[in-house]
Amino acid sequence: MLExxxxxxxxxxxxxxxxxxxxxxxxxxxxxxxIIADYDTVEESNxxxxxxxxxxxxxxxxxxxxxHLLAINPDVEIIAHNIELTPAIIPKIFGNADILIxxxxxxxxxxxxxxxWTKYFPDKPIICGNGIAGYGETDKLKVIKMGNIYFCGDEQxxxxxxxxxxxxxxxANMQANVAIEILMERAK
Amino acid sequence: xxxxxxRDKLEWHDGMTIRDxxxxxxYNYSLIVVSVNGKPIHLDDYDILKIPDYAxxxxxxxxxxx
Numbered sequence: 275m276l277e278x279x280x281x282x283x284x285x286x287x288x289x290x291x292x293x294x295x296x297x298x299x300x301x302x303x304x305x306x307x308x309i310i311a312d313y314d315t316v317e318e319s320n321x322x323x324x325x326x327x328x329x330x331x332x333x334x335x336x337x338x339x340x341x342h343l344l345a346i347n348p349d350v351e352i353i354a355h356n357i358e359l360t361p362a363i364i365p366k367i368f369g370n371a372d373i374l375i376x377x378x379x380x381x382x383x384x385x386x387x388x389x390x391w392t393k394y395f396p397d398k399p400i401i402c403g404n405g406i407a408g409y410g411e412t413d414k415l416k417v418i419k420m421g422n423i424y425f426c427g428d429e430q431x432x433x434x435x436x437x438x439x440x441x442x443x444x445x446a447n448m449q450a451n452v453a454i455e456i457l458m459e460r461a462k
Numbered sequence: 463x464x465x466x467x468x469r470d471k472l473e474w475h476d477g478m479t480i481r482d483x484x485x486x487x488x489y490n491y492s493l494i495v496v497s498v499n500g501k502p503i504h505l506d507d508y509d510i511l512k513i514p515d516y517a518x519x520x521x522x523x524x525x526x527x528x
Contacts, residue, residue: 292528379528381493388495388524392502406527418522420497425522433527442527 276304278461283307284453285371287359287387289314289335291437292403293377294325295446296453301343301350303454308343309371311355312336323439359383361390369395373453376402377446379433388423399424401452406445407431409438415445417452424452464517474515480508483519493524 284305286293289312297308316330316338330338336354343352355367364387368374374391378384384402391400405415405427414428426448464474464483472486480496480503496503497520498513513519 288528290528377528379526381524381526384524384528385493385495389505393504402524403528404522405525407525418520419500420495420520420522421500421502423495423497423502425495427525429522430525431527432525437527 275458278458279304279454280306282373282457283309283371285309285368285374286311286377287364287368287374288312288377288379289324289339290320290377290379291323291439291442292406292446292449293375294335294339295443296375296377296450297339297343298325298346299447299450300453301346303450304347305350307351307353309353309355309368310336310339311357311359311367312339313356313358323437323442359387361386364390365394371398373398373456374400375449375453376400377449392421392423396422398422399453399456401426401449403427403445403449405429405431406442407433407435407437409441412441412444415441415448417448424449424456426452464513464515464519466519467521468518474513474517478513480511480513480519483513484508484521487521489521491523495522495524496520 312335316326336356340352340354399422401424404425408431418425427445464472
């Protein structure tokens with residue numbers, strides 16, 4: 275398994291709750307290369323669910339996330355883009371990825387990312403987080419497959435009810451788990 | 463007859479489009495992803511693609527949070 279993952283690249287669009295936690299899971303699993311992109315800095319309010327620390331506040335997320343990931347595994351390749359993603363640059367930023375993990379916050383952004391990715395890379399999977407808010411109700415979290423689009427979450431809860439670390443991290447790890455599963459299945 | 467989200471049934475008609483299905487289901491939320499028989503359908507095709515009879519249509523609403 276390690277030999278297969280070591281030669282694979284996964285893109286992660288957004289380095290918030292979903293993106294930072296799924297990145298950690300993938301690096302711990304032994305993924306060879308990650309392409310991460312975000313334009314934001316770490317704020318104190320992020321520390322309740324995102325993989326950052328108090329000493330990271332005011333620093334760019336892609337910079338400190340890269341440091342944390344390399345501290346876990348110094349052999350992983352991290353290609354970090356400190357940039358606001360738009361549809362026009364998705365092919366250039368993530369074109370080398372075998373799979374894309376969607377880790378945006380706003381539903382509008384999730385929508386255009388799915389449309390853009392499936393237009394340019396119809397044969398490459400995109401794994402989305404959809405319905406991650408609140409607490410409890412772990413049994414409602416599921417994976418829905420729609421061609422090469424995978425949705426992880428409960429498909430119902432919205433961030434307006436509050437995002438809590440435990441449930442966000444479960445879905446982030448579901449996304450990483452689906453990515454590993456796809457790569458292993460395709461390697462058979 | 464077509465099935466929507468594994469539960470709702472809609473009478474099929476010749477030339478039926480995704481837009482027709484969304485209107486019939488009163489889905490007016492724009493942040494959705496739609497598939498027909500497991501194949502994702504791009505937004506540009508909502509008014510063009512003709513849905514076959516007995517199709518399995520899925521409409522997923524995209525939620526905020528990341």
